[in-house]
Amino acid sequence: MKIGILGATGAVGRQMLECIEERQLPVEELRVFASERSKGKKLPFAGQELTLEVVSQERLNGLDYVLGAVSNSLSKEYRPLVEKSGAVYIDNSSAFRQEDGVPLVVPEINGQDALDHHGVIANPNCSTAITLMALAPIAKLSPIKAINACTYQAVSGAGMGGISELKDEVTALTKGESVEAKVFPAQIAFNVIADIGSPLENGYTTEEMKMQNEGRKILHLPDLLVTCTCVRVPVYRSHSIAVTVVTEEPVSVEAAENAIAAFDGDLLVTDHTPTPLENSDKDIVQVGRLRRDLTNPNGLTLWCTGDQIRKGAATNAVQIMEYLENNK
Amino acid sequence: MKIGILGATGAVGRQMLECIEERQLPVEELRVFASERSKGKKLPFAGQELTLEVVSQERLNGLDYVLGAVSNSLSKEYRPLVEKSGAVYIDNSSAFRQEDGVPLVVPEINGQDALDHHGVIANPNCSTAITLMALAPIAKLSPIKAINACTYQAVSGAGMGGISELKDEVTALTKGESVEAKVFPAQIAFNVIADIGSPLENGYTTEEMKMQNEGRKILHLPDLLVTCTCVRVPVYRSHSIAVTVVTEEPVSVEAAENAIAAFDGDLLVTDHTPTPLENSDKDIVQVGRLRRDLTNPNGLTLWCTGDQIRKGAATNAVQIMEYLENNK
Numbered sequence: 001m002k003i004g005i006l007g008a009t010g011a012v013g014r015q016m017l018e019c020i021e022e023r024q025l026p027v028e029e030l031r032v033f034a035s036e037r038s039k040g041k042k043l044p045f046a047g048q049e050l051t052l053e054v055v056s057q058e059r060l061n062g063l064d065y066v067l068g069a070v071s072n073s074l075s076k077e078y079r080p081l082v083e084k085s086g087a088v089y090i091d092n093s094s095a096f097r098q099e100d101g102v103p104l105v106v107p108e109i110n111g112q113d114a115l116d117h118h119g120v121i122a123n124p125n126c127s128t129a130i131t132l133m134a135l136a137p138i139a140k141l142s143p144i145k146a147i148n149a150c151t152y153q154a155v156s157g158a159g160m161g162g163i164s165e166l167k168d169e170v171t172a173l174t175k176g177e178s179v180e181a182k183v184f185p186a187q188i189a190f191n192v193i194a195d196i197g198s199p200l201e202n203g204y205t206t207e208e209m210k211m212q213n214e215g216r217k218i219l220h221l222p223d224l225l226v227t228c229t230c231v232r233v234p235v236y237r238s239h240s241i242a243v244t245v246v247t248e249e250p251v252s253v254e255a256a257e258n259a260i261a262a263f264d265g266d267l268l269v270t271d272h273t274p275t276p277l278e279n280s281d282k283d284i285v286q287v288g289r290l291r292r293d294l295t296n297p298n299g300l301t302l303w304c305t306g307d308q309i310r311k312g313a314a315t316n317a318v319q320i321m322e323y324l325e326n327n328k
Numbered sequence: 329m330k331i332g333i334l335g336a337t338g339a340v341g342r343q344m345l346e347c348i349e350e351r352q353l354p355v356e357e358l359r360v361f362a363s364e365r366s367k368g369k370k371l372p373f374a375g376q377e378l379t380l381e382v383v384s385q386e387r388l389n390g391l392d393y394v395l396g397a398v399s400n401s402l403s404k405e406y407r408p409l410v411e412k413s414g415a416v417y418i419d420n421s422s423a424f425r426q427e428d429g430v431p432l433v434v435p436e437i438n439g440q441d442a443l444d445h446h447g448v449i450a451n452p453n454c455s456t457a458i459t460l461m462a463l464a465p466i467a468k469l470s471p472i473k474a475i476n477a478c479t480y481q482a483v484s485g486a487g488m489g490g491i492s493e494l495k496d497e498v499t500a501l502t503k504g505e506s507v508e509a510k511v512f513p514a515q516i517a518f519n520v521i522a523d524i525g526s527p528l529e530n531g532y533t534t535e536e537m538k539m540q541n542e543g544r545k546i547l548h549l550p551d552l553l554v555t556c557t558c559v560r561v562p563v564y565r566s567h568s569i570a571v572t573v574v575t576e577e578p579v580s581v582e583a584a585e586n587a588i589a590a591f592d593g594d595l596l597v598t599d600h601t602p603t604p605l606e607n608s609d610k611d612i613v614q615v616g617r618l619r620r621d622l623t624n625p626n627g628l629t630l631w632c633t634g635d636q637i638r639k640g641a642a643t644n645a646v647q648i649m650e651y652l653e654n655n656k
Binding site: 148231236291 | 603
């Protein structure tokens, strides 16, 4: 496999490299791309060193897969170059997720969709991927009608800048110094902020609407209704989501637990309450506290955690690439 | 007014003293009680010093009001003494909240109930008080059928020990030292824990069921249904709650905002997203992000914050005392 990574120095890009190494993919060539600023610097990979390059048509040519871990605007800029190269573009940005003909894929849920690509496959939003992993086994028992989700999202969802902002704020506050928020709309240390993404006319944010829009496409449920509140919390890695799900027919707690336990994928139903800290740097999505929704006989309520840099981004993208490779 | 405070050295007890001073109540006498360990120590009040005493029948006699900020078991132990003294017992523990004949009161919502007391009045759970403040104006427009609440609860909800556990953990982690959780079931620094209270048969915790049980009593809605997930977050003060509320008849976002703005109490509907940090050490409950519930035409979704040591505990107890005093 000849693989390229766009944005290889970011939190997701670095994790993609680590996932490729861990999963021992048969890599023939790996090219890592970043901004002009990082050109020539090295990144470790499988005991070797990779040299960072700037994206060019020439250096994309010959690749089988390009994994994108860059902003929406850069992803739009690079897409024609990747398409011209003939490589399959697996993109972690939200730029093409709703585009017709671009599959939006969580391999364990709708891997088959990836095979219908036309050169571009989109990786879903982090909270959406983690939540849908928890809900997909339930959806198989009875179609999902509605979801009410409240997120507890780690700072690394905002990239390396989010991680350092929390760290710097804690350091400053410990010294009695004042804090000025840059990456987040307010101080995130010892605070929570219910404001992720951009505001929309309906009072929700772009981040919150992804759960409905992407959920519909991934689960093949065009009428799925989702009410979501996305909240940033001072956790470094791993998102948590408190979810209430309403199905067409009632699903018992036991049936749901059995379906999650039997699901083919890195998904675990636990007796204890999973925390984002214990789930950090792991591919697994953990589901705990599964219980009846007391407001609706067709509802279930649960708590799930997943590392959003891994299953919510890098691991999922690498899994899509593996799926294509295994189904050639 | 002759007032006694049980548990005056705790987070809530100290705040009760501060509230009494701030609100300039006509205090004729103030007696502060704590454990044997604190006997003889001093607490500042209105430029003077109060000497901590151990609870006794003799020292309770002659008081008009006793504010309780002690554990359930201590509250049960002291109740007969307070009753014998003839003082009204306003108790912040959960020991008597569901007892017939004991009013459970948020003065702005059901202050009238306090007048029917038989010596004991209960102060509600912190998250419940804050959530119901946000919802009471909506309930006046149309009765509430169901609530789905996810909490983001500050460590001070677990008292002084919770505050120092977060502080100590951050210090230890900064030095690269390991951390051992004592007050909380896991490390709370840079983590969130969906496990507050004791587990019940139905999969919920005692803390989570308070929202339904206390909500029914305070709002006079015996059939109210509540699904709640209570989560501890590494915030020092102020709880936040993401709430979806379903009413019998649809209520518009505008009507709800107007009702909250017009509500007679420390309640504010804001254009920005309130954070617990900005709400810390304030009596006000702030409501933001009011929008339609996308899963139910009769639903509204909102975000609210309130200082749980103040409105969620001490301020509310002092307000109950004021209400009784003003309605003698």
